Amino acid sequence: MIGTPRLAVFELVKNAYDADASQVVVEIAGIGSDDPTIRVTDDGSGMSVDTVQDIWLVIAHDHKEKQLSKKKRTEKGRLPLGSKGLGRLSVHKLGNKIRMITRAKHEQEVVVDIDWNKMIEHEFLSDAEVDIELRDPEVFTGELTGTELQIMELRDKRWTRGEVRRLYRQITSISSPFGQVGRDDFQAILQVPDVPQWIERLPEPTELLKRAPWKYTFEFDGESFCYHYSFRGIPGIQRQARDVEERQVSLLVPPPEAEDDDPLFSGKAQSTSLRKVIADLKSIEGIGPISGEFYVFDLTPRIAKQMGETKLIKDFLDENGGIRVYRDGIRVYDYGERSNDWLGLDLKRVNNPTRGLSRNIVVGHVSINQDSSSSLVEKSNREGFIENEAYERFRKLVLGAIDPLQREREVDRKAIRELLGEAQDPEVRSIMEPVSKIRVIASKNNLSGKIDPLLDRIEYEYVEMKNRLLSTGISGTSLAVVFHEIEQGVRSLYKNMENHPELESIASQVEEMMKLLDGFSDLLRKKDRKPTDLKKLIRRARDLNKMRFRHHNVKLICPAVEDDAPEVMVSCSFGLTLGAITNIIDNAIYWMRAKWPNEDDTGRSLYIGIDEDFDNGPAIIISDTGPGFRDLPSELVRPFYTRRPEGMGMGLYYANMVMELNDGALVFPDHSEVDVPNDFGGAVVALQFAELKD
Numbered sequence: 001m002i003g004t005p006r007l008a009v010f011e012l013v014k015n016a017y018d019a020d021a022s023q024v025v026v027e028i029a030g031i032g033s034d035d036p037t038i039r040v041t042d043d044g045s046g047m048s049v050d051t052v053q054d055i056w057l058v059i060a061h062d063h064k065e066k067q068l069s070k071k072k073r074t075e076k077g078r079l080p081l082g083s084k085g086l087g088r089l090s091v092h093k094l095g096n097k098i099r100m101i102t103r104a105k106h107e108q109e110v111v112v113d114i115d116w117n118k119m120i121e122h123e124f125l126s127d128a129e130v131d132i133e134l135r136d137p138e139v140f141t142g143e144l145t146g147t148e149l150q151i152m153e154l155r156d157k158r159w160t161r162g163e164v165r166r167l168y169r170q171i172t173s174i175s176s177p178f179g180q181v182g183r184d185d186f187q188a189i190l191q192v193p194d195v196p197q198w199i200e201r202l203p204e205p206t207e208l209l210k211r212a213p214w215k216y217t218f219e220f221d222g223e224s225f226c227y228h229y230s231f232r233g234i235p236g237i238q239r240q241a242r243d244v245e246e247r248q249v250s251l252l253v254p255p256p257e258a259e260d261d262d263p264l265f266s267g268k269a270q271s272t273s274l275r276k277v278i279a280d281l282k283s284i285e286g287i288g289p290i291s292g293e294f295y296v297f298d299l300t301p302r303i304a305k306q307m308g309e310t311k312l313i314k315d316f317l318d319e320n321g322g323i324r325v326y327r328d329g330i331r332v333y334d335y336g337e338r339s340n341d342w343l344g345l346d347l348k349r350v351n352n353p354t355r356g357l358s359r360n361i362v363v364g365h366v367s368i369n370q371d372s373s374s375s376l377v378e379k380s381n382r383e384g385f386i387e388n389e390a391y392e393r394f395r396k397l398v399l400g401a402i403d404p405l406q407r408e409r410e411v412d413r414k415a416i417r418e419l420l421g422e423a424q425d426p427e428v429r430s431i432m433e434p435v436s437k438i439r440v441i442a443s444k445n446n447l448s449g450k451i452d453p454l455l456d457r458i459e460y461e462y463v464e465m466k467n468r469l470l471s472t473g474i475s476g477t478s479l480a481v482v483f484h485e486i487e488q489g490v491r492s493l494y495k496n497m498e499n500h501p502e503l504e505s506i507a508s509q510v511e512e513m514m515k516l517l518d519g520f521s522d523l524l525r526k527k528d529r530k531p532t533d534l535k536k537l538i539r540r541a542r543d544l545n546k547m548r549f550r551h552h553n554v555k556l557i558c559p560a561v562e563d564d565a566p567e568v569m570v571s572c573s574f575g576l577t578l579g580a581i582t583n584i585i586d587n588a589i590y591w592m593r594a595k596w597p598n599e600d601d602t603g604r605s606l607y608i609g610i611d612e613d614f615d616n617g618p619a620i621i622i623s624d625t626g627p628g629f630r631d632l633p634s635e636l637v638r639p640f641y642t643r644r645p646e647g648m649g650m651g652l653y654y655a656n657m658v659m660e661l662n663d664g665a666l667v668f669p670d671h672s673e674v675d676v677p678n679d680f681g682g683a684v685v686a687l688q689f690a691e692l693k694d
Contacts, residue, residue: 011090019044038151046104046145079370095151102147103140212295216405222281225251251279253400254646278597286375294364328370403645555605570689572662580655591626619688626682664689
């Protein structure tokens with residue numbers, strides 16, 4: 001079950017930790033020969049002959065599980081990392097011949113020899129013999145205790161430089177390179193006496209981390225969320241360092257991937273803890289308090305050049321990039337490895353290229369403690385946690401906790417791009433990057449013949465539309481809105497093509513993208529704008545969202561749809577304007593859930609009305625009882641800027657674009673400027689239309 005020799009060695013190092021060792025030394029000798037050997041030696045508590053016979057030689061013995069359930073700590077205050085009694089079997093993954101020498105305090109030395117060449121000659125395991133010898137101490141003399149494992153006749157005899165360096169990184173990372181999170185009472189050392197140069201002069205992580213332009217730390221204890229964001233500057237770029245610190249604020253977490261977590265859409269009800277958008281004490285049940293520390297680099301050529309020693313930093317990130325998990329200061333494998341995108345950061349970057357935090361530029365950790373994280377159970381193959389409900393909550397907590405890092409970092413990156421004269425429309429990449437990724441996956445799955453022509457049309461329409469947009473004088477707008485509107489489609493398309501490619505469903509998803517493009521093309525050609533009664537538009541928006549209002553316990557105040565409400569005619573695209581209203585309603589529901597987190601809260605109310613006397617033309621007024629806006633209007637409509645975890649930052653940008661195409665405007669008036677009930681002290685948004693000409 002244990003996938004690689006490196007992981008098997010890692011398990012033996014963890015066993016040394018459980019044995020209360022201060023130091024464990026792994027030695028690989030005979031590299032390049034026909035008979036390499038592995039020796040693992042620790043200075044832990046060792047084992048008596050009774051422990052060897054009754055526990056070490058018993059598969060799946062539960063003594064560690066009992067120790068963990070009773071919270072029984074060792075002399076050094078440790079709880080066991082293992083609990084299933086399987087980690088010790090890692091030694092058999094590595095070689096056919098095993099010799100174990102161990103000694104407990106005030107005991108004789110115990111020597112165990114296991115030769116699998118002889119063991120497998122027996123038809124029944126019960127007939128096979130294991131030699132156990134008691135002797136006066138020869139290895140652990142005097143007051144010394146500990147365990148030494150000698151592994152011979154290795155099953156995998158070839159250890160390359162790359163494998164050794166990866167093993168070095170793996171076992172030395174068992175205690176974190178981040179300083180305070182690691183255990184200063186436990187050290188793992190790798191020795192390769194035949195080729196010591198392979199692991200000499202490897203860069204010191206703590207020194208390279210000092211060069212990261214961004215540093216971010218956070219803590220969450222179930223009640224208050226604290227974080228500190230720091231942009232530390234880049235040599236040669238005149239962007240001043242800045243710090244953002246928040247203490248004792250709410251931790252926002254992303255809603256479920258199913259549309260708005262409504263069971264009517266997802267097909268199954270989510271647990272209450274997964275539906276909430278504000279983390280609380282229930283969110284950390286079985287997980288405990290979490291904290292984290294992140295160092296973020298920038299590998300874009302001009303910025304990397306300013307940093308100096310680009311290759312050294314890139315090589316360091318290739319080996320160490322990713323977000324690891326540490327429990328009681330000891331690493332939980334294999335989070336942070338190249339093969340495990342456990343937070344889905346790379347996929348999120350496909351959907352949101354400008355804001356995403358890809359794994360190859362971040363070195364970070366998330367820390368939990370063993371005492372309170374009993375619901376996070378490691379898999380038997382030691383490759384992460386079992387993906388249960390607690391694990392899903394853990395992921396959401398981490399994603400919510402790093403959202404301020406992504407948001408604030410984009411503020412600095414935008415300023416840097418402008419200083420370097422590279423303020424390219426981020427929307428350009430938001431179209432081209434996902435399309436290029438989909439092309440690669442289509443090619444791998446032999447779907448290019450069907451998919452590529454459709455993607456060609458999307459790219460062609462994009463260029464045509466961009467040119468038309470520029471000719472209309474609408475600045476900063478292009479096709480990112482398309483990918484916002486079909487965010488879930490792109491996500492599922494990517495997953496389908498990566499995991500279970502089905503030609504018909506994939507082709508239909510791409511065709512849906514084309515339909516949306518065609519809708520915008522019609523609007524730009526002024527084909528889709530027609531006289532529309534705002535009363536009918538609002539009534540349609542109400543009907544579309546009625547189930548969601550009920551699901552989220554939102555009270556709707558909507559005088560505009562009353563029978564005696566006047567008819568107000570404007571010229572607009574009915575479908576796209578309806579989408580803009582739905583985006584604003586979606587934002588309102590989310591932020592009311594944030595302010596009123598309990599599902600039975602009666603404070604969630606939404607007002608939708610019509611103001612015929614609004615400046616420059618009639619307007620639809622939407623107001624809520626959420627926390628209100630914290631940012632300037634120019635920031636609110638900027639693409640990819642959002643305070644919602646996992647949000648694309650395109651909702652208000654989309655609404656703004658639609659209103660501009662309607663010859664209107666998206667306005668954020670003060671409460672005193674509109675006639676809304678006094679109870680609605682949250683956000684206020686006005687969709688202002690041009691007067692309809694006769």
